[in-house]
Amino acid sequence: MKIIGLTGGIGSGKTTVAYLFEALGAPIYIADIEAKKLTNRSKFIRKKLIALLGEEAFQEEGINRAFVAAKIFKDPILLQKVNAIIHPRVQQHFNRWAKKQDAPYCIKEAAVLFENGGYQKCDYTILVTAPKHLRIQRIQQRDASSEEAIKDRMDNQWPDSKKIPLADFVIENITLSKTKNRVEHIHKILLEV
């Protein structure tokens, strides 16, 4: 089965696009959701994260996201170490999941795909883009984050100009109707390649 990596900057609409592919019958794997589930249930990840960040990294319900986010925010080395603990387990979990799917292709949606070389494990890649002002507006409507906090997160990600040349398909997600048409078009291509 072909593996299609789907990515995009914060607020670009990559999850929305993933669900549009799902509606056409493609199995989808949302890496962020799976990473959260794995982090909360894996004793190994818990042990490693506590060793790295301290006991406060976990509460009874699971990972203490606010504490961990504050610790790794603006500390790229620590962020890299956290990723080195979590990402290989997510990759392993994804590989097992992908083997069980019965479809011509599946979609792996991940916030980071080009930055960490993950795209090399995909047969094709799709990048979702949108103008920055729209992305900020969407996130603010969804999370009530400040514009400054959103811009900080954007600055931590690669700009679209660096990702576009690496992507096989680009979906400019401005209006949902045009995005849906583009998804249908790419879906047809993916069934044929």
Ligand code: ATP
């Ligand atoms: P994040 O990086 O934060 O996970 P994302 O790239 O996955 O974001 P989504 O969660 O899909 O983006 O979209 C962000 C918000 O914008 C959501 O509330 C979604 O409903 C809305 N949205 C996405 N695409 C469009 C669109 N074309 N028109 C209007 N709203 C949209």
